[in-house]
Amino acid sequence: MPSFNNGSIRLGRIAGVDLFLHWSWFLVAMYEIEAHNGRYSSVGWSVAEYLSLFLIVLIHEFGHTLACRQVGGTANRIMLWPMGGMAYVDPPQRPGAMLWSIAAGPLVNVGLFPIFWGALQVVKGMGWRESNPDAYMLIRTVLWIDIGLFIFNMLPVYPLDGGKILRSLLWFPLGRAKSLLVSVIVGIVGLVVLLGLAVVSMQTWMMLMAAYLLFSCWGGLQQARVLLKREKMPRRQGFACPSCKTPPPLGALWQCGKCQQTFDTFQNRGTCPNCAAQYPTTMCGDCRRQYPMQEWEVPAAANFGVVNGGVAAR
Numbered sequence: 001m002p003s004f005n006n007g008s009i010r011l012g013r014i015a016g017v018d019l020f021l022h023w024s025w026f027l028v029a030m031y032e033i034e035a036h037n038g039r040y041s042s043v044g045w046s047v048a049e050y051l052s053l054f055l056i057v058l059i060h061e062f063g064h065t066l067a068c069r070q071v072g073g074t075a076n077r078i079m080l081w082p083m084g085g086m087a088y089v090d091p092p093q094r095p096g097a098m099l100w101s102i103a104a105g106p107l108v109n110v111g112l113f114p115i116f117w118g119a120l121q122v123v124k125g126m127g128w129r130e131s132n133p134d135a136y137m138l139i140r141t142v143l144w145i146d147i148g149l150f151i152f153n154m155l156p157v158y159p160l161d162g163g164k165i166l167r168s169l170l171w172f173p174l175g176r177a178k179s180l181l182v183s184v185i186v187g188i189v190g191l192v193v194l195l196g197l198a199v200v201s202m203q204t205w206m207m208l209m210a211a212y213l214l215f216s217c218w219g220g221l222q223q224a225r226v227l228l229k230r231e232k233m234p235r236r237q238g239f240a241c242p243s244c245k246t247p248p249p250l251g252a253l254w255q256c257g258k259c260q261q262t263f264d265t266f267q268n269r270g271t272c273p274n275c276a277a278q279y280p281t282t283m284c285g286d287c288r289r290q291y292p293m294q295e296w297e298v299p300a301a302a303n304f305g306v307v308n309g310g311v312a313a314r
Helices: 024-035 043-070 095-125 133-153 161-174 176-201 204-231
Strands: 009-014 017-021 074-081 084-090 281-284 290-292 306-308
Touching (some): 017 043, 095 161
Antiparallel strands (some): 074 084
């Protein structure tokens, strides 16, 4: 995953979303523009094609962002980099909320298709194929870019949108941890096949993409193992996260930021028994929402753990 701190350029802020461009984008842009320059009569059209690709990617990522906010999640950053875009979204940890936040991105591509297709039909009827071939080729290429992005993103390979949609659907019958595990395993199998095809066909970009996604799958696998382990932990009755309704785990699992001693924040009402440091809010380790201790005092509901706000879980 590209970092915001390694040479990323802040482009600005739109609708409360900070836009960043990774420095490596320029290197790949120069290579890709030169490689595609033969399609057009001048390099300016190749530049327009490449910029159109990332405009579609940006609109796609805004689909994720706005859908996440619609279901009560947090989404305020988008990164553009050579392999596409990444919306940093944090939807409520519920399968329905996750499903809508992820599915909204590909749905943007579906919505763009009739616009680009209609534009192509109009310019075709105006005779642009012969009279203005560069503009005609650009519109035609943008249409296929939109189709290609949709098909690629819908592959059931985690962490692509298709893999995350599969995970969200599996979440309903399997739960949060097992759904992630199954979708990651499916993704790894698919990516191994994709990597093999890329090696055989000597497709460098496909090899890089498959390798990156395999790395992301490995991170998802580790996360699934942590979630499975936490699901087996005993839970404290009488408390539950106000947002995702998950009860906290039992035990001295929180570390005081002042004296570094571990303690059970729910047993001690948010106060470290060693140094008396007080923590007025507690953050849920599942949905990452933070609430005062008294708001946790509800009947126990779903299963998952918590991390104290300002106190790191051990």
